[in-house]
Amino acid sequence: MAAAPKTLYDKIWDAHVVHQAEDGTCLLYIDRHLVHEVTSPQAFEGLRLSGRKVRAPEKTIAVPDHNVPTTPGRETHIDNEESRIQVEALDRNARDFGIHYYPVSDIRQGIVHIVGPEQGWTLPGMTVVCGDSHTATHGAFGALAHGIGTSEVEHVLATQTLIQKKSKNMKVEITGSLKPGVTAKDITLSVIGATGTAGGNGHVIEYCGQAIRELSMEGRMTVCNMAIEGGARAGLIAPDETTFAYIMGRPHAPKGALWEAAMAWWRTLYSDEGAHFDKVVTLRGEDIAPVVTWGTSPEDVLPITGVVPDPESFTGGKVEAARRSLDYMGLKPGMRLQDIEIDTVFIGSCTNGRIEDLRAAAAVLKGRRKKEGLRAMVVPGSGLVRKQAEDEGLAQIFIDAGFEWRLAGCSMCLAMNPDQLSPGERCAATSNRNFEGRQGRGGRTHLMSPAMAAAAAVTGRLTDIRTFA
């Protein structure tokens, strides 16, 4: 009898089960553990207090990103004392426990979810965890990747495993092709708009369909990155030639005979015909428009041609939540989204801080300038992205357009470093969360694609990239 058809998630899961208890609780082996300075100090402290070691330091990679300033001089001095202490703690922990480390002085430093794939640490079929919810990003390679809390960080450091119960399978299919001006960011926001921020709760999403296949690796990472905003444990995309071409030759990717052996397995990593999905969502690629968020939840998504909704048009608890959102955002029902004026533009983050994102924004800004009085910044996702953008002439385009050209880090996506919004300031952001206070207390965030954020910088208001000329 043939084996039952499996999903991609089933296959990766099955390959990593160390032990399964009768009630289904599994001990799952972890192939890669990424570590940053904010969610790890208490975990390393726990190891020290209990006299435990890092079980697999060669599979553990650390980089400071959340807290670091994005202005020059940070290699030698960080003004904010608490931030400095956290970064120093990571320096010390990486050294003491013998794990791979990219300090701020290293050109390879950057946002952990950009550094991992860039260095070839993230490979298809792996299990990847990090004390950060946007670990979902690595799912773009067909790796099972998800965020964990600090107690679990300690657990993985000590045991290289996690105690897990299997999630359900969810398929999100994007059929057909995207129209001009529509990007991976618009796909992922539109999916969340359609399913809600709890739509993926308890599931691992596999994204598939022609529009997904047609995305670059950068685009696929953008899509999987925001699986968490849709409530899913992880997002996955089956590896294909695009994936293999991206990985080949990266510093920690397999070479020679190992590459051939890896490819033989990687080519089996797809959902079998007839595999069971507990939930299926299908969107037509042609129907997806450039979108922006209007509220304080990533599910508050509308096409840029839309108007601010009336809270009364929702049901249940969302009515009050939408009322609160509009009050916080300083918006009125019926306002055209394209009439919303902004003060700040932020291009960067683990969602949209890769080279393709900077190219898309630079293409819009070439030969143009940001609106007078508006603050605009580009924060590349890694030192290597930054260098590549400089080599390609993109940095000069941003500088000529009046943007600040920063060093790599998480920056204004979560505003733990000095890059923050002031109360009431309104930002066109390429990041992933528009929560109250996310980019600074009282700050107002509209999420969108890099091209849309660049266009907004020029006009000073939310702008439809399709009609921007």
Next chain:
Amino acid sequence: MTPFTTLTGIAAPMPLVNIDTDMIIPKQFLKTIKRSGLGRNLFDEMRYTPDGAEIPDFVLNQPAWRKAEILVAGDNFGCGSSREHAPWALLDFGIRCVISTSFADIFYNNCFKNGILPVVLPQDAVDVLMDDARKGANARITVDLGAQTVTSSDGRTFHFDVDPFKKHCLMNGLDDIALTLEKAAAIDSFEKKAAAARPWV
């Protein structure tokens, strides 16, 4: 970890849906390298004005709920980041149980690592408990993890589901890492097998 068995206490009503981890503990408080002391800044931006004064309308600033040990919250509580600072802040404030129709996955797991019980109940049960919580210090809700029940102040009892292993660990205050290390031989043998099957990892 402090075991959780039963709890009878004041419940604070927070009917807002999608209460995210940035609301529970804003990022400026994630710069600590300790787990303790975050309770003061629980719900900081909802609880205090920018100059640090209490916002009187906020539920945990009202006399009836200042000593709340239970939260009854709207759908999808704890969505957003993986920060364990969220349960640390709740615990440090004195919250040992959160009741909602749904929780974000990572937050839900993080609670169990810190002696906090997240309880999922259907909407109609949450509605009853929310009304009960609105009565403040006059209404005490009882949560019994062994029996898997929540009982309102007027004696209405609701049964909830919880993963048996998570329940066992929480009721006994067990350290996951010590439990897993008992399986060290299985991890060793998995690593050998995996290294042969996938030598490039």
